[in-house]
Amino acid sequence: MTAVAGGTSAAEGAGSGEDAFLAAFDAAVAAEERIEPRDWMPDAYRATLVRQMAQHAHSEIIGMQPEANWITRAPSLRRKAILMAKVQDEAGHGLYLYSATETLGTGRDELLDKLHAGRQKYSSIFNYPTLTWADVGAIGWLVDGAAITNQVPLCRCSYGPYARAMIRICKEESFHQRQGFELLLALSEGTPEQHAMAQDAVDRWWWPSLMMFGPPDGESAHSAQSTAWKIKRFSNDELRQRFVDICVPQAEALGLTLPDPDLRWNEEKGGHDFGTVDWSEFQAVLKGNGPCNEERITQRRRAHEDGAWVRDAAAAYAAKQAAGSDEKAVAA
Amino acid sequence: MSEQTEWPLWEVFVRSRRGLSHTHAGSLHAPDAELALRNARDLYTRRGEGVSLWVVPSAAITASSPDEKDPFFAPAADKPYRHPTFYEIPEGVKHL
Ligand SMILES: [Fe+2]
Ligand SMILES: [Fe+2]
Numbered sequence: 001m002t003a004v005a006g007g008t009s010a011a012e013g014a015g016s017g018e019d020a021f022l023a024a025f026d027a028a029v030a031a032e033e034r035i036e037p038r039d040w041m042p043d044a045y046r047a048t049l050v051r052q053m054a055q056h057a058h059s060e061i062i063g064m065q066p067e068a069n070w071i072t073r074a075p076s077l078r079r080k081a082i083l084m085a086k087v088q089d090e091a092g093h094g095l096y097l098y099s100a101t102e103t104l105g106t107g108r109d110e111l112l113d114k115l116h117a118g119r120q121k122y123s124s125i126f127n128y129p130t131l132t133w134a135d136v137g138a139i140g141w142l143v144d145g146a147a148i149t150n151q152v153p154l155c156r157c158s159y160g161p162y163a164r165a166m167i168r169i170c171k172e173e174s175f176h177q178r179q180g181f182e183l184l185l186a187l188s189e190g191t192p193e194q195h196a197m198a199q200d201a202v203d204r205w206w207w208p209s210l211m212m213f214g215p216p217d218g219e220s221a222h223s224a225q226s227t228a229w230k231i232k233r234f235s236n237d238e239l240r241q242r243f244v245d246i247c248v249p250q251a252e253a254l255g256l257t258l259p260d261p262d263l264r265w266n267e268e269k270g271g272h273d274f275g276t277v278d279w280s281e282f283q284a285v286l287k288g289n290g291p292c293n294e295e296r297i298t299q300r301r302r303a304h305e306d307g308a309w310v311r312d313a314a315a316a317y318a319a320k321q322a323a324g325s326d327e328k329a330v331a332a
Numbered sequence: 333m334s335e336q337t338e339w340p341l342w343e344v345f346v347r348s349r350r351g352l353s354h355t356h357a358g359s360l361h362a363p364d365a366e367l368a369l370r371n372a373r374d375l376y377t378r379r380g381e382g383v384s385l386w387v388v389p390s391a392a393i394t395a396s397s398p399d400e401k402d403p404f405f406a407p408a409a410d411k412p413y414r415h416p417t418f419y420e421i422p423e424g425v426k427h428l
Contacts, residue, residue, distance in 0.1 A: 038397055088378070095375055099359045102341065108361055109338045165358070172379075311363075315339060318363035 029230050034160035037103040045229055048222065049159050050106050051120070052231065057097035058115045058122035062296050064090045066130040067139060075133060082179050083136060089176065093169045100161040116301050124282065125208050127290030134187050134194075134201035140180015141254075142202070142209040142247070148173045149243045150213065153233035162231075181250065188255045195255075202251070203259040210274075211282045213240040244272050340389060342368040344376055347384035354386050362387075 021040040028035060035041055064087050071087065074080035098108050114120040125143055130136065151173065154166040187198035214220055214236040226232035234242075244263075251258050262275035284290065339361040345354035357376045362368035368387040376382065396404055412418045421428055 038395065085378075092375055092378065095360065096358060102359065107338065168358075311339070314363040314367060318339075318367075321364060 029158050036160045050104050053101040054111050054120045057094050060090050060094035062122040062126045069130050070136050089172050096165040100165040103161045124285040127285050127292045134197040137180045137183030138201035138205040142205045144176040146209045146212040158230035202256050210277050339363045342387045343390050344372040345386040346382040
């Protein structure tokens with residue numbers, strides 16, 4: 001293990017010393033200090049982070065697919081350049097997060113293998129299809145918007161490398177959301193057909209976006225422990241509520257409606273009431289029965305396999321160069 | 333599929349502008365130093381975040397261990413006289 005990646009610390013499994021290390025860990029978390037890769041940490045904390053960060057990294061790179069679907073058909077050079085930059089950013093987000101996950105002692109190859117074998121998840125939102133150009137706008141506005149709502153509190157996550165990756169990501173995400181909003185606005189203010197296309201995209205993406213915050217608080221498996229560890233700062237329902245309240249006036253500014261007849265302002269709670277998410281749909285997509293689960297993972301595997309010769313060639317070249325410079329060194 | 337040959341890990345340091353030192357930005361995998369630099373440019377400076385990059389093989393870094401109980405950093409703790417605030421200066425004395 002490298003100096004920077006963590007792995008198991010020397011203290012782990014020391015038995016008698018364990019209580020002292022746990023106490024130091026708890027105290028650091030309570031004091032809002034960051035846990036860093038080589039610090040002692042409970043095995044379950046490490047495992048929780050690997051699970052969450054890997055899922056997050058996988059989501060970023062799988063999320064490139066639905067949008068990349070429209071790059072060759074973007075309606076203008078301006079939109080095409082923007083979309084390429086956005087999709088490239090998502091690749092970058094994946095790499096920041098894989099890099100942060102590796103500090104916990106889990107290698108990149110292992111993470112990708114688990115994704116390809118279906119043993120680690122990615123966000124279910126990317127199992128929905130992008131049927132029209134307006135979907136690119138709806139994804140930027142709603143999907144990136146929901147992601148930002150989730151991710152801003154993660155900038156204060158107790159694990160240092162994860163928090164730092166999130167700061168970098170959040171800086172880049174605001175462009176993603178704004179380009180989506182602007183795209184939808186252009187369509188909404190365009191011809192009646194364009195307006196209808198924008199409305200249709202919002203109608204299809206609204207509910208899946210609300211599902212991105214995860215199951216209701218009562219049914220969220222990992223929430224309590226993650227909150228205690230200060231990985232999670234707000235509950236799923238709190239973040240969902242925040243997102244709805246942010247979106248309602250933005251939808252008005254777009255001249256579009258949100259597909260929820262129960263959506264109305266509640267003066268008493270100072271937020272919007274909204275309808276119930278169809279959690280059976282969420283569960284079905286999670287179990288692999290969404291419209292695009294098969295397509296996304298197949299495409300990911302194919303991309304990985306098609307790139308194998310490039311990785312091998314670069315490694316072979318590096319090995320040859322290294323051998324060559326050794327020979328020169330000996331000759332000199 | 334070919335045999336898995338994971339590229340080595342590199343740590344990336346970015347000088348964000350002239351006058352500042354290089355700061356650790358993150359890590360990446362690359363087969364050699366040249367590609368590590370190129371990947372670092374694409375990954376960590378897409379928005380002009382840097383004017384200079386360093387890449388260092390992660391394996392080449394030697395680190396102190398933060399959980400060590402030995403007094404690695406202790407020598408600094410009991411020497412308050414290394415700080416200017418340790419010294420009492422009469423009021424009114426200037427430029428000191
Ligand atoms: Fe992202
Ligand atoms: Fe994004």
